[in-house]
Amino acid sequence: MSSLKFGTSGLRGLVIDLDGAPAYAWTRGFVSHLERSGQVGSKSVLVGEDLRASSPSIAARCAAAVKDAGWRVVACGALPTPALAMAAMARDAAAIMVTGSHIPDDRNGLKFYSPAGEIDKADEGGIRLAHDDLVPEIREAAHRLDLSSVEHAGPAAINAYVARYTDFFGKDALKGLRIGVYEQSSVARDVLTIVLAALGATTTGLARSDRFIPVDTEAHRPEDVELIAGWARDHGFDAIVSTDGDADRPLVAGEAGAILRGDVLGMMTANHLGLRTIVTPVTSSSAIEAADFAETVVRTRVGSPFVIAGMAEAARQGRAGIVGFEANGGVLLGSDVSRDGRTLDALPTRDAVLPILCAMSEIVRTGKPLSGVVADLNAGFTAADRLQDVPAERSAPFLARLAGDRGFAEALFAPVGAIAAIDAMDGVRTIFANGEVIHYRASGNAPELRCYIEAGSREDALQRLAWGLGAAREALG
Template sequence: MTLKFGTSGLRGLVSELRGPPAFIYTAAFVRMLQDRGSLKEGSKVYVGRDLRASSPEIAQLVHAAVGGAGLVPVDCGALPTPALALYANSENAPAIMVTGSHIPEDRNGLKFYRADGEIDKRDEGDIVQIHAGMKDTVPPRSPVEPARLGAEPSRRYAERFLGFFEKGSLSGLRVGVYQHSSVARDIIVDILRGLGAETIPLGRADHFIPVDTEALRPEDVALLKDWAAAERFDAIVSTDGDSDRPLVADNDGIFVRGDLVGAITANVLGADCVVTPVTSNSALEHCGHFARVLRTRVGSPYVIEGIGTALAEGARCVVGFEANGGVLLGSTVEKDGRSLPALRTRDSLLPILCVLSAIATTGRPLARIAADFRFLAGASGRLEGVPSENSASFLGKLATDAAYADKIFAVLGGVGNIDNRDGVRITARNAEVVHFRASGNAPELRCYVEAEAQSRADELLGWGLALGRAQILES
C-alpha cells in the first residue's frame, strides 16, 4: 500500500484510497476527536476538495464517514485548502480537505484539521492506531447527503486580503495568472483585480496538471518564459493544485524559488523571526533582514511547532514558510489600522500579494528586490519511483559512514558538515550544499543544492541526482 502520512497529510494512489480506505481514515479522524471530547453528536465537519477527477468521489466517502459517526458533513465544494482551514477555524469546527496537492493525478489524499488547526504528528499516530481497529469497516452503499455551504468560505478568504491590503495598492501592475488546474485560479484573478492590478489569465486547463513549486516541470518553465517574452508582465503568479503553495515568476518569466518568496513576504510583513525548514536557503541567517531564523524539519507540523516556540520565547511577529513557498502566518499583523489575523496553515495568496506589494511599493522589478536577500543559487530535483526503503538505506549510510560520505564527496573537497535533522544535508569543504531527503508524499528521493552561481547549482544538481541514482542502484 502506498497510503501513508507524510509532510502534507495522508497521500497515496487513488486506486488504494478510494473505497474503504478513505472512509475508514475519515472515520478514524472523527473518532479521535470524539474520544477526546472535542466533537459532540450533531457537530459540523467542513469538507472541501481540489479539482482532480477523483476528488468528488473521495469527498462522498468522507461525507459518509462523517455522517455515519453522528456528525453533520458540510460540503464546501472546490476551494483552496487555506480558505477551508480559515473558515473552519472561524467556526471552531474540524475540516477535511480532499487533495493530492502537487502530486500526479493518479494519486490523491486527505488533509485533516482540528478546530484549532492542522493535526500534528501525535494526531497522525492516533489516527493510524484507530484505523487499524476499524480495518474491516465497510462504507454504506447509499451516499450520505451533506449540507451545502456554497461560496461563503471563499468569500471570507478573499475578504481577508481585500481588507488588509489597501484598495488600489496594486494599481499600475500587470500580472499574468497561470491558472492551469489550480483550485484558486478564479479567486486569484478576482483578488488581484480587486486591488487594482491589470490581470491576464493564462493557461487554463480542463484536466489536472501536477504543478510542483519545488520542482517545476520543464513545460512550466518554458510556458513562463514564453508568456513573459510575448507580453509585458511585472510578474506571473500561480499556485499548486490545492493552492497552499505559490508560484511566482519575475518579468522575464524566471521562477523565484519558494524560500525567497517566503523571505520577501516575511520582510514585507515586518517579521522579526522566521521559522523555516533546513531545506530553505542558507543565506537567510546572513541576509540582514531578520533578527532570528529558527530551523525545523520539513513539513508544516514542524513549522507550526517552531512558530509556537518562537512566540513563547518572545518573538513579536513570526512568519513561517517552507522551501515550496507556502507561508504560515504565526502572529497577527497590524498595519495602518488594518489587521491580518494569524493563519497557521500553508497559504499561497499571502506570499503572492506580498511580493506584488513589494513591486508596487518600491517601483523596482522583482529580480532586484530578490537580489537584496543575497540568496545562494539553488536548484532542486527528484528521482521518481524510489521505494522508501531504498532511500532509507542510502541516507542511513551517508549519515553514519564518514569514510563513505567523504569518498563520494571527494570531488567537492570532502564533507565539511552534516545536518541530519531531515534527510542528510551535507555542506562540502568547498562550501557547496547537497541535501538528500526522501519525500513524505511519494516514492521519491529529493535533492536540493546550493552554490554561488546558478550554472554551478544546475551542474551540482545533475551531479547529485546521478550520485543518488548510482548509489541506490548499487544497493
C-alpha cells in the same frame, strides 16, 4: 499492500487505494480520534476538495463518514485549502481537504484539520490507532451521501478568504501591475484572479485546463518552465503567478520569466510584513540567517506540522512577529499583522496567496522589477530536483550510509571538496568547506529522492544539481 500513508502533509496514495471504503474508514478514524482526544469543538467537519477527477467521489465518502459518526457535515466543494482551514477555524470546526496537492492525478489524499487547526504528528498517530480500532463493518463501509441534505458553505468560505486579503492590502495596492495567472487546474485560479483584480492589477488568464495538471512549485516541470518563459517574452508581464493543485504552495515568476524559489518568496513575505521570527525547514537557504530582517531563525524538519510546532514553541518563548515558510513557498502566518488600521489575522496553515500578494506589493513599494526585489534580498543561489520512482526501501539505506559512514560520504563527495559538517535532521544535509551544500532527503509524499543544492552562483548550483542527481542515481544502483 495499500499505498496510503501519512507524509509531510496528510494521508496520500493511489486513488484506487483511497476512493471507496478506505476514504470512509479513515474519516471515521479521524472523527473517532477527535472524540478520544477531546478535540470536538462544535462537533462539525467541513469537507473541501481540489479539481482532481477523483476528488468529488472521495469527498462524498468522507461526508458520509462524518454524518454516520453523528457529527454535522458541511460540504464546501472545490476551494483552496487555506480557505477551508480559515472557515473551519472560524466555526470551531474540524476539516478534511481532499487533495493530492501537486502529485499526479492517479493519486489523491486527505488533509486533516482539528478545530484548532492543522493536525500535528501526534494526531497522525492517534488517527492511525483509531482507524485500526474500527470494527470490520465500519472499515468496509463505503456509503455515498446525498449532499443536498447537508449545509453547503463553499461560496461563503471563498468570499471570506478573498475579503481577508482585499481588506488588508487595500484597493489599488497593486494598481498598474500587469500579471499573468497560470490557471492550469489550480483550485485557486478564479480566487487568485479576483483578489489581484480587486487590488488594482490587470490580469490575463493563461492555460486553463479541464484535466488535472500536477504543477510542482518546488521541482518545476520543464514544460512549465518553457511556458512561463514564453509568456514573459510575449506579453511583458510584471509577473506570472500560479499555485499547486490545492493552493497552499505558490509559483511566482518575474518579468523575464525566471521562477522564484519558494524560500525567497518566504523571505519576501517576512520582510514585507515586518515579521522577525522565521521558522523554516532545513531545506530553505542558509542565507536566511544572514538576512537583516531575521532576528530569530528556527530550523525544523520538512513538513508543515513541524513548522507549526516550531512556531508554537517560538510563541511560548515570547517571540513576536512569527512566520513560517517552506522551500516550496507555502507560508504559514503565526502572528497577527497590523498596519494602517487594518489587521491580518494569523493563519497557521500553508497558504499560496499571501506570498504572491507580498511579492507583488514589493514591486509597487520599491518601484523595482521583481528581479530587482529578489537581488536586494541577497538570498544566495540554490537549485532542487528529484529522482522519481525511488521507493523508501531504496532511498533509506543510501541516506543511512551517507549519514553514518564518513568514508563513504567522503568518497562520494570527493569531486565536490572537503566536508565541513553533516546534518541529519531530515535526510542528509552535507555542508562543504567551500560553502556549498548538497542535501538529499526522501519525499514524504511520493517515491522520490529529492536533492537540494546551495552554491556560489546560479550556474554552479545548476551544475552541482546535475552532478548530485547523477551521483545519487549511481549510488542507488
